[in-house]
Amino acid sequence: MGLSSRKNQQENLEDCLKEEDPFGLDEDLEIVIFRCLDCNTTDEVPEYIIGEFSVDLNKGEEVKLHCPKCNSTMIDARENPID
Structure with a gap:
């Protein structure tokens, strides 16, 4: 890999990290409720x-x-609500 290519990759990474939430940590998690069949x-x-x-x-x-x-x-x- 040439020096120019590595510099471009580093610049792309730096641009990505400047974003407000580059890793998606602030995204809302979709939650699903599971229910036990016995208790x-x-x-x-x-x-x-x-x-x-x-x-x-x-x-x-x-x-x-x-x-x-x-x-x-x-x-x-x-999918299986309590009766």
Whole structure:
């Protein structure tokens, strides 16, 4: 890599860091409420975490988490509201 190319990369990085929020730290997190099937405990889970868990799922399968209170199964409360 030439000196000119490195200088351009450094200038681009400096321009990026001058932005108000270059790393997106001030962005609002989308939160999804999960509910335990056994004890009805609810837990707020960031949507990006759900996306990471859904990578290995087949089409139509939903993300299931473990309840922090009773270690049972938690499901998305939006799609499975309490009756």
